[in-house]
Every structure is written in structure tokens, then in C-alpha cells.
Amino acid sequence: MSSTVASRAIGSIVSLGCASAVAAYVYSQLHTESNTMDRYFSAYHTAESEASRKRVFDGAIDDPRKNLLNILSWKSFSQGEKK
Structure with a gap:
């Protein structure tokens, strides 16, 4: 047993x-x-690329990089955004 x-x-x-x-x-x-x-x-991630991105999206949608489902970016957003 x-x-x-x-x-x-x-x-x-x-x-x-x-x-x-x-x-x-x-x-x-x-x-x-x-x-x-x-x-x-x-x-x-440069000023030119962000300006281009802003022109394209122009606030039509939320920033997909800040989505709760974006697991790989949780660490970077919990430490504060790097600019």
C-alpha cells in the first residue's frame, strides 16, 4: 500500500x-x-516618428501601447514611461 x-x-x-x-x-x-x-x-522612438504617428491616428483611437492586454509592456508602464 x-x-x-x-x-x-x-x-x-x-x-x-x-x-x-x-x-x-x-x-x-x-x-x-x-x-x-x-x-x-x-x-x-524619436520625435519625428511620434509626430508622424500622431498625424496618422490623431486621437481617433486610444494608444494601443497602453492597453491592459499588452502584457509585454506592463513592466515599462509600471516603472513610468521613458521619453
């Missing part, structure tokens, strides 16, 4: 370990991609 308890415990531990490994890998990939996109957009 104790062997079935041990096998269930080991199965649970292995399952949790696999789920943790997948979650860590996904987090790592999202973090890497976020840094890459931050570098790309910071190179583009």
Missing part, C-alpha cells in the same frame, strides 16, 4: 517539475522577445 502512495507522490512531483520547466521556458522566451522588441522600438 505504501508503494502506491510513493508512486503517486513521485508522479505528482514529476508532473509539477515538467509544468514548472515549461512555464520557465515560456517566461524566458517572452522575456527575451520583449527585450528584443524594446530595443527595436526604442531605436524607432
Whole structure:
């Protein structure tokens, strides 16, 4: 009877370990991609590009960079916008 308890415990531990490994890998990939996109957009973020963007959208829609669904930008907005 104790062997079935041990096998269930080991199965649970292995399952949790696999789920943790997948979650860590996904987090790592999202973090890497976020840094890459931050570098790309910071190179583009100039006064001219913002003026062009403002002319195109002209307040017709809210700034999509401040959307609650934009998970990758949560860190940058919680630290304050960089200009």
C-alpha cells in the first residue's frame, strides 16, 4: 500500500517539475522577445516618428501601447514611461 502512495507522490512531483520547466521556458522566451522588441522600438522612438504617428491616428483611437492586454509592456508602464 505504501508503494502506491510513493508512486503517486513521485508522479505528482514529476508532473509539477515538467509544468514548472515549461512555464520557465515560456517566461524566458517572452522575456527575451520583449527585450528584443524594446530595443527595436526604442531605436524607432524619436520625435519625428511620434509626430508622424500622431498625424496618422490623431486621437481617433486610444494608444494601443497602453492597453491592459499588452502584457509585454506592463513592466515599462509600471516603472513610468521613458521619453
